[in-house]
Amino acid sequence: MCGIVGAISERNVVPMLLAGLERLEYRGYDSSGVALTGPKLFERIRVAGRVADLTAKVGDASGLIGLAHTRWATHGQPTEANAHPHLGGDSILIVHNGIIENHQDLRTELIARGYSFTSETDSEVIAHLVHHYFEQSQNLLAAVQATVGRLTGAYAIGVLSRDDHSRVICARKGSPLVLGLGFGEQFFASDISALLPVTQRMVYLEDGDIAELQRKEVRVFDANGQPVSRPSRTVDVSADAADLGHFRHYMQKEIFEQPTAIANTLQRVLELGCKPALFGPEADTLFANAPAVRIVACGSSYHAGLVARYWIEEWTGLPVSVDIASEYRYRKGREQDGTLIVAISQSGETADLLAAMRSARERGDVKVLALCNVPHSTLTRESDLLFLTQAGQEIGVASTKAFTTQLVALYVLAAALAQSRQTLSASALDEIVGALHRLPVLVEEMLALDGELDKWAHELSHYNHALFLGRHTLFPIALEGALKLKEIAYIHAEGYAAGELKHGPLALVDENMPIIVCAAADELLEKLVSNLREVEARSGKVFLLAEPGCEAAHDGAHRVLTMPVASGPLAPVVLTLPLQMLAYHTACRKGTDVDKPRNLAKSVTVE
Template sequence: MCGIVGAIAQRDVVAHLIDGLKRLEYRGYDSSGIAVLNGGIERVRRVGRVAEMESAAQAQGTHGKLGIGHTRWATHGGVTEPNAHPHISGGVAVVHNGIIENHDEQRERLKALGYVFESQTDTEVIAHLVEHYLKQTGELFAAVQQAVRELHGAYAIGVMSQSQPDLLVCARMGCPLLIGLGETENFIASDVSAVLSATRRVIFLEEGDVAALTTSGVKILDKTGAPAERTVHLSDVSLASLELGPYNHFMQKEIHEQPKALADTIEQVLEEGFSPALFGDADGELLRQVEGVQILACGTSFYAGSVAKYWIESIAKLPCTVEIASEYRYREAVANPKYLIVTISQSGETLDTMEALKYAQSLGHDLSLSICNVRESAIPRASRLVFYTRAGAEIGVASTKAFTTQLVALFTLAATLAKLGGKLNSDSEAHHLDALRQLPGSVQHALNLEPQIKPWADRFSPKHHALYLGRGVHYPIAMEGALKLKEITYIHAEAYAAGELKHGPLALVDEAMPVVVIAPNDSLLEKVKSNMQEVRARGGELFVFADLDSHFGESDGVHVIRTPRHVGVLSPILHAIPVQLLAYHTALAKGTDVDKPRNLAKSVTVE
């Protein structure tokens, strides 16, 4: 959600700023802009895609050796050019991610001081506040330090001033921001993808950090104002992973990357077995103390956690609860410090999940585990234990490979807890490890169903509503399938536990309502078949994803696609593949923007 780039160099930085913004487009945005220093401040902003802003910058001949850029996702104020970043006050330009909670109070104060506001944004408050203190101190770095002390909320900011053309200043609190280190040039960005064309050496700023960048070096002060040394990391993200290659969309690419993403994530498990060392608990002492598990997550990650509840309770025999992070953080929870808090986030920067973790810790939950796809992101750093999935960069807003690799991590956690608790013997461990070993191949077989799924997409594309049904551990996969359809096709879709049909949702079923059924060959198959008959009796059209060895065929109003043979306890991972493909091809048939669906952002870093 929103994106920041900035650069200070001995060369023109406009091309770098625009390239960085293009690489941040996946995060979700509705306007973009850059500002560079060229004597005075030159600013170019446009509503719409970065390409439109790029054309305007080229037409104006915009150039400079110091600059900042931004992609905005509207929060305060509508989608208009005056609300687009960067915002300017006098000779100060600012870009900002996050939300300033006390902006109304600061706005009134600044108006009283004579500042005139040209936008509806909370960000303009920052620009005026920095300009106010710059007049007093004469030093941009000191002015930014003073200004951020008065901001309440979450922010990542980049600031420059025409009075100090050799300085770029940035600060973060609650929103991700990093520094890229080059030779005689340095950069800032909200995501490593925006600096990879220039450098792989990055510093991840910590909460409350304020930094000053010149062409010769970087100075960082921590939240107390003391000098801080931050670790320099060599990013393992490659530019190739951020390119489409032979695919038409990133979502398509990422769906088809799942066999490799799963194999890479599983590799560490096969090497170690179900070992607590996978989570950073060298001797297992911490995990042995666990009496239950509390999972906190949002969106697709919440559905991954919902699958894990079944695994943790059935394999490890431990109680498990799963909560939407944004709800948990605002209720009076009853804490059990002997429960393991598990947070799940693809980006590691999801604000609601981060705040839920902080809330849990404030209640006495000392033992926390993060499952995340991005190294050194905020949530893993705040957690005692961590399991990094190896999905690689995920650009499409609708999560695919991040979801299935999260499921592998959660299954590994369930098996590890079971082993530590004496609930998993050596034969069962070997069986589960063999199932993981075979999983990437089974997923590849599921991807081979794509030609059969495409005709279903043509039938779905004119529909306005859809139902998804599942039972047991596959009910969360039905929820995930419905979410995928909603996200990228804008078809209203709802998921229900199939046994709940007769308790209300059956009233919705008619010939215009397609019903997708997840029907693996497990102990609940006969129950699912009964639910399917309830749908057919009301004229509903069924689209069934069944296992190869499920013994029922197609008939009038019943369409069946058989996935590879039932893969046992890992079946939810396999059945995630066809619902992803159905959503993707339905979006193609409708002509929607697959990778950048309207109103959505990849990384949700504001409330």
């Protein structure tokens, strides 16, 4: 969840390190720091603050080898003492992303050896261990290899030494790390976005790899210490993807990028139809024979999975279960052989999801389908089948375009399963695919409601609590809307299936409780209207987002916003956008940090 950048070059690396940190600040922004070494240079600069504060403190410092880090606090408060890089002995500096589970035992051992600790972090033990082994071998690579053999947990680390100006070492296990290849200079980072301004040639390290970067070459060693060759890839991503343009926040930019992101995700689908081959050459056979589907995900991706359950069950008759990855990994049940495990992740590096996927493989002869936005991520490399969403880089911590493109991918999956299993008529399948052709335009039309939702936000920003209601596929969208409001506006919000009101939440409803409701023109509309009458009878203020044809729900509503057109089974995708815009404008009204909400980070690579 922290951001790491490292470089070795024949030129000053400080501007590149700081620019890389700016691009990674969405991964952590409690504190930040840089480490520099070279002839007559061994310097560490840290701040309990953001990259802008660090840049001011760094000033005109320069160096030919460097590490940089922006932190999301796990062990210890966000203070300068706990900021990375950490010093080992008097000659080693390290940065670390992850959690070292046996840090307390290692700390006790190192204190007995005479080392002093100046931070509360688990990471500092790495620095002292490397120093201990370097004192024995005078070989930085060997010292890091010996150190990682002692670590239990997850890590991506970068290491430099005061006494070796020819190399920098990095290693990964459970946390992502990528190398960037240059000419006379080499780089590494926890995300390719940090490296795009300097190179597009990347090497993705495998779990357990250690890399030694020198100015003219890179060597990679596997978990057994053996030299290995990892393929280099040219990444076709523009460095400008992280530019704000004329938008105020990245979240706002990414909300308005959704028509394009959805159209890009659908490009092959609209050419070929919702065919199983979109997911891999074996997909047709695997889909036809799967006895069940289990979806595992975290956060917003979990909500997308909840929506997909309705589509898959309705169109195929397959039993579908949806699990929060962090809970599934600790369950003990066995999976039926042939079960299709659908693993959903924006980054493909989410620690709990990867652990859940691996756990599923241990429970039965299952096949894993990855729905992911990042090619070459750990999830995509370890899956049997793959569908890449085309959301582009998402920087705002609160997911927007990644979520809606996941919904689109799951809709396509449901249709492809139905085609393989022959559970829908040709005309029904044509209707499902036909709806996708209209989707980018429908989403574009929703963005025109932005000004009206800003007016709603002015009122909503004065409340401390909110309830979100929906039925059928819009129930998970109510959960997602509540999550967005919590994440960025810091308003306590809960999402419920509307039929659950009388089973508890109705006790909270009074004139001070806004109720945000999503209504679709479907067979459950009458049931939803009855639920709204229960709210109105208790003076609850209903803010109604409704498709055309939902006029019966308008009576008694405090505010009504009618969507431009009905969207049928794609209503969950279309109705997501006004909830995103509502949360965004509410957060702006409250003056919160929209892109970097407190206590949260973008990529959750620790348990």
